[in-house]
Amino acid sequence: VxxxxxxxxxxxxxxxxxxxxxxxxxxxxxxxxxxxxxxxxxxxxxxxxxxxxxVPANGYDPDHHDMKIREDGHVLLIAKDLRDLSKQNISSLPGNASGVAIGCVVQELDADNRLVWQWSSWHHLPNQFEETLTADDYRFKFDSSRLDHLHANAVAWTPDGHVLLSL
Structure with a gap:
């Protein structure tokens, strides 16, 4: 306030x-x-x-949960990477998977909003669905069209310069 x-x-x-x-x-x-x-x-x-x-680089959708700005103007933000479930090879989803899966992207932008680096759950957690979803445990499905199983809430720089992401 x-x-x-x-x-x-x-x-x-x-x-x-x-x-x-x-x-x-x-x-x-x-x-x-x-x-x-x-x-x-x-x-x-x-x-x-x-x-x-x-705005996030590379056309990703901004995520409203968290964003940090450092004194040097660098930004640490969370973005959403939406993927069509019907185009993913996800054996653990029951039935015919359809709708959108929400992946998580973390980006650091410099003071001029240029991308410094990026992390994507799609690239770094290749078995993310198989390890979190089974036909018996489908509680991560919010509705029939959106699957948000890696729900990012916060991101921060650690004192030693690493990045911490809360999923």
Whole structure:
């Protein structure tokens, strides 16, 4: 909370959300803003003027759960990599798999929003479905069209320079 007065307010007309339609968080001397309906992160200065817009590189969808900005301007963010389940070879899914699976991508961007490095659950956890889903245990399926079994919630740099991801 920046002050006790509202900074920005918009009525949310979508489905019920656990938070309002506006997400704001203070980081260092800036405020991060992201409309919960999707879209990029916006960095606002202390006068609440937009000074930077941050989107994941390579066309990935931004994930609203977490994003960090370091003093040097580097950004650590979570993105979503959506894959068509019918095009994946997933033997552990019951029946004919259809819909979308949500993979996790972590990216570091430099101060000019250029990609420094990227980690993808699709590339580094090749057996992710076989190791987490079986025909008897299909609780990770939120509905008939979206499978979100690697739900990323937080990402951070560790003091020794590594990256920690909470799944």
């Amino acid at each position: 920046v002050s006790s007065l509202p900074v920005d307010h918009r009525r949310h007309h979508g489905p019920a959300l656990p938070i309002a339609g506006l997400q704001a968080a203070r980081q260092q001397s800036a405020v991060l803003h992201r409309d919960d309906t999707g879209g990029p992160w916006h960095v606002l200065n202390n006068s609440f003027k937009r000074v930077r817009t941050i």
